[in-house]
Amino acid sequence: MTNFIATQTAGEPMGIFNMVWPFLLMFAVFYFFLIRPQQKKQKQRTSMLNQIKKGDKITTIGGLHGTVVELTDDTVVIRVNDTTKMTFERSAVNTIVSSAPTAASE
Incomplete structure (x- = not known):
């Protein structure tokens, strides 16, 4: 033991x-x-988020659809209809629905 x-x-x-x-x-x-x-x-x-460019069609986290008009490092301005532009934080973008054509493909 x-x-x-x-x-x-x-x-x-x-x-x-x-x-x-x-x-x-x-x-x-x-x-x-x-x-x-x-x-x-x-x-x-x-x-x-880094690949967003002018002309991209995007959807925000809140479900708003629009086209990117202006970009800065922190904000995105999207056009919702012919007269309405809205400013969002870049982080509020959920998806890129369709990408704008690049200058090389035009």
Whole structure:
């Protein structure tokens, strides 16, 4: 019986590892299923916001549709109809519905 106790105390460092590995496994699962996809989605959104140009048809987060008339680093001015222009933060753009033709394709 004393041999069993001696081997158990000698294996204490493995006991700590056995307690920690489930937490490491949970962190890996969270990283690959939650954190990493969210970072990828954020990177795509930032890229989309940087690619907005005049003439693009966009939809805002609030559901407003319009055409980009003016751009600054932080704001977007869109034309909703022939007479109405509205200013939004660039981050309020949800999607680019259709992109304006570039000068090279004209």
